[in-house]
Amino acid sequence: MQQRRSDQYRLYAMFSRQMFGVCLRYAASHDEAQDMLQEGFIKVFSKLSSYNGKGAFEGWIRRIFVHVAIEKYRARVYHLPLEDVVDYEAHVHHNHGVDTLHARDILRFVQQLPLQYRMVFNLYALEGYSHKEIARELKISESTSRSNLARARVLLKDKLNQEVKLEVKAI
Amino acid sequence: MDRHYIDKRISEVLEGLEVNPPVEAWLAVSDGLDRRARRRRLPLLMGMAASVAAFIAVALSLWLLQPFAVQPDWMAERQELPQAMESLAAEPLAQTHHQSHPEGRPLNWHASQDAPLAADYVPESSIAPPMTVIGGEAVMPVSRHALAFADDLPPMPVAPASQTPADGMFSSMFASLETTEPGGKFSLGVHIAPRQNQRLLARNSDFNNLGIPFESLEEGLLTYGMGMYLSYELRPGLSVQTGVNYLATGQHVHDIVAYQHPGNLPVFETDSRTGMMTHPQRILTSQGGIRFHDPHHYFADVQSNRVITENQSKTGIEVRSLRKTHEGLTQVFHFLEIPLILRYTLAEGLIGIHLKGGASGNFLLENEVFAGKNLQQPSIGETYGIRHFNVSAIGGLVFDMALTSRLKLHMEPTVQLFLNPIISEGMMIGHAYPYSYSLQTGISYGF
Numbered sequence: 325m326q327q328r329r330s331d332q333y334r335l336y337a338m339f340s341r342q343m344f345g346v347c348l349r350y351a352a353s354h355d356e357a358q359d360m361l362q363e364g365f366i367k368v369f370s371k372l373s374s375y376n377g378k379g380a381f382e383g384w385i386r387r388i389f390v391h392v393a394i395e396k397y398r399a400r401v402y403h404l405p406l407e408d409v410v411d412y413e414a415h416v417h418h419n420h421g422v423d424t425l426h427a428r429d430i431l432r433f434v435q436q437l438p439l440q441y442r443m444v445f446n447l448y449a450l451e452g453y454s455h456k457e458i459a460r461e462l463k464i465s466e467s468t469s470r471s472n473l474a475r476a477r478v479l480l481k482d483k484l485n486q487e488v489k490l491e492v493k494a495i
Numbered sequence: 496m497d498r499h500y501i502d503k504r505i506s507e508v509l510e511g512l513e514v515n516p517p518v519e520a521w522l523a524v525s526d527g528l529d530r531r532a533r534r535r536r537l538p539l540l541m542g543m544a545a546s547v548a549a550f551i552a553v554a555l556s557l558w559l560l561q562p563f564a565v566q567p568d569w570m571a572e573r574q575e576l577p578q579a580m581e582s583l584a585a586e587p588l589a590q591t592h593h594q595s596h597p598e599g600r601p602l603n604w605h606a607s608q609d610a611p612l613a614a615d616y617v618p619e620s621s622i623a624p625p626m627t628v629i630g631g632e633a634v635m636p637v638s639r640h641a642l643a644f645a646d647d648l649p650p651m652p653v654a655p656a657s658q659t660p661a662d663g664m665f666s667s668m669f670a671s672l673e674t675t676e677p678g679g680k681f682s683l684g685v686h687i688a689p690r691q692n693q694r695l696l697a698r699n700s701d702f703n704n705l706g707i708p709f710e711s712l713e714e715g716l717l718t719y720g721m722g723m724y725l726s727y728e729l730r731p732g733l734s735v736q737t738g739v740n741y742l743a744t745g746q747h748v749h750d751i752v753a754y755q756h757p758g759n760l761p762v763f764e765t766d767s768r769t770g771m772m773t774h775p776q777r778i779l780t781s782q783g784g785i786r787f788h789d790p791h792h793y794f795a796d797v798q799s800n801r802v803i804t805e806n807q808s809k810t811g812i813e814v815r816s817l818r819k820t821h822e823g824l825t826q827v828f829h830f831l832e833i834p835l836i837l838r839y840t841l842a843e844g845l846i847g848i849h850l851k852g853g854a855s856g857n858f859l860l861e862n863e864v865f866a867g868k869n870l871q872q873p874s875i876g877e878t879y880g881i882r883h884f885n886v887s888a889i890g891g892l893v894f895d896m897a898l899t900s901r902l903k904l905h906m907e908p909t910v911q912l913f914l915n916p917i918i919s920e921g922m923m924i925g926h927a928y929p930y931s932y933s934l935q936t937g938i939s940y941g942f
Contacts, residue, residue, distance in 0.1 A: 330760075349509055481501060
């Protein structure tokens with residue numbers, strides 16, 4: 325069993341950095357991300373025998389972590405007011421402020437998004453889920469998913485612009 | 496469709512994001528895996544609790560459903576009393592009271608100044624139920640004390656001579672085991688028991704714990720035992736039993752902290768030729784000294800002075816890089832027990848009550864030491880200087896209930912005390928005599 329635990333640690337050491345990055349995107353805080361990391365790896369080790377070798381192992385692990393994030397979301401979901409799709413795109417202007425910011429700042433902006441916006445944005449923009457899939461996983465309507473994504477983009481754009489302005493002022 | 500520029504930019508930055516998790520994160524994962532393993536083993540304790548609950552539930556159900564007691568075998572034998580005794584019991588007694596029933600029917604009560612008459616010398620015909628019927632009226636032997644309530648008593652109902660409800664309830668269940676003959680003098684039983692282990696310290700330790708007594712550094716341990724036994728009835732109400740049991744004793748040892756490398760790398764070197772390692776640390780307890788065979792742990796005491804560290808043979812790992820993984824240790828001693836016990840019947844009925852006492856020889860099978868309180872992990876060491884043969888005294892009560900004429904359920908609150916210190920004389924740190932409370936629950940079959 326000690327040997328087995330050593331092997332588990334090797335696997336953990338190999339993927340913990342990447343998966344902690346994933347957890348930080350879905351969590352609102354460092355502590356919450358650590359909880360997700362713990363839960364995710366316990367699931368990985370307990371389901372390891374079910375990995376059939378098809379597809380990349382890293383992708384398999386990543387899916388488990390995304391599902392842990394979704395389960396945590398379901399457990400503590402709060403109801404945001406449902407809104408019709410609003411054309412937030414009209415308010416979005418291209419801005420290359422992202423280029424000038426550090427990953428740490430961008431991560432902070434994502435973490436500061438309201439829970440449901442953060443989930444939808446992560447699943448859509450980073451995991452490549454469709455709105456139909458997001459609606460099924462988060463138990464919301466597709467239109468709500470679209471609305472949340474649009475709002476998340478607006479919030480992120482505002483934060484990025486504010487940050488860039490601050491940096492320009494500082495210069 | 497082109498990706499939105501915000502999505503694209505943010506995903507480019509965050510997609511390959513790698514962040515070092517804190518060191519504690521792995522310990523949390525490791526603990527979580529241990530907890531999962533523990534949960535899988537909970538059914539053992541749950542099963543023991545369920546068996547106790549089942550016994551109580553069955554006993555209670557039968558008590559409520561059955562108006563008359565199951566006739567125990569030893570009482571049946573008493574029906575074969577010598578003729579002289581039987582005639583004595585059947586004769587009108589020194590003081591016979593004739594009272595009238597409130598409705599005018601005569602009720603014949605027999606009483607004696609010797610109060611225990613009713614239980615001891617009841618003639619065969621009146622045992623189940625304990626009365627005879629004369630002219631349609633119940634006549635029963637009764638103590639003087641009962642006379643005070645005689646006026647309020649209705650005529651005694653006559654019990655049918657058929658099976659008792661308890662027999663009826665279980666006869667189909669145990670049909671394959673049943674015969675028309677009642678159980679004989681032998682019975683064979685099995686039992687399982689949760690045990691709370693403690694120890695007496697007959698002499699204070701000479702060892703310097705910085706003035707801290709062992710009592711405040713150690714704590715009792717909950718383990719379990721199980722076994723089977725053969726019982727022989729020497730005479731009615733007195734039987735002798737022996738068998739073979741497995742039991743575990745031990746204790747938790749506090750004031751010790753175990754450290755490990757976050758990656759579970761060995762702290763001490765292993766001989767590359769033999770594959771063996773000599774862990775340079777020893778820990779003294781009231782129940783022997785502990786030595787380790789696992790190279791992954793490093794130990795330190797907190798308040799006392801019990802960790803003895805000999806020459807270091809550490810690997811290149813810095814002590815500063817180690818992380819606290821467990822508080823305390825657990826010593827467990829596994830024994831094979833051969834008991835010899837006398838059992839004396841105090842009361843019979845639906846639930847019989849017996850007194851038991853005896854002695855046992857306890858052969859040490861194995862002794863283990865675990866980090867922390869989790870006994871499901873691999874053992875990391877052993878206690879040295881433990882005697883391989885010990886003698887213990889056993890006492891307690893036995894509650895049993897007949898399911899059929901052959902099968903009985905048992906519940907036995909038992910106390911066991913080792914009569915010799917568990918540690919060999921040369922290794923003596925303190926005179927520790929383990930003792931335990933246990934609740935044996937099981938079933939026996941008479942033949």
